[in-house]
Amino acid sequence: MSAIPAAADVLAPDLEVLPLPEVAERLDLPINRVQQLLRDGQLLAERRNGILVVPAAFLAAGGVVKGLPGTVTVLRDSGFSTEEILRWLFTEDETLPGTPIEALRGDRGREVKRRAQALAF
Incomplete structure (x- = not known):
């Protein structure tokens, strides 16, 4: 089993983040499925005080x-x-x-993806 990729603590300290058990609860998934989402790049995590956390902004209803x-x-x-x-x-x-994550949450994903693609060049 491969390790779960995680960033160093790079986000603002006041940004709401959730530990993996809470992410699993909110997504109504077993924790090992959340870990697989992280390995697959469907979610991103950072390590704060030794604990893997996911920004709450990455989760939506459903x-x-x-x-x-x-x-x-x-x-x-x-x-x-x-x-x-x-x-x-x-x-x-x-x-x-706003921020790209706010744009994604606001259903402006096409524009965010276009900008991400432009960063490649």
């Missing part, structure tokens, strides 16, 4: 925010590390406006 897995895949394929992806998703962009 599952993972639509468009997040595809955006993560595009950025990974472009050579971005987990830390860089997390920073990008939570960095303000006045042209969106």
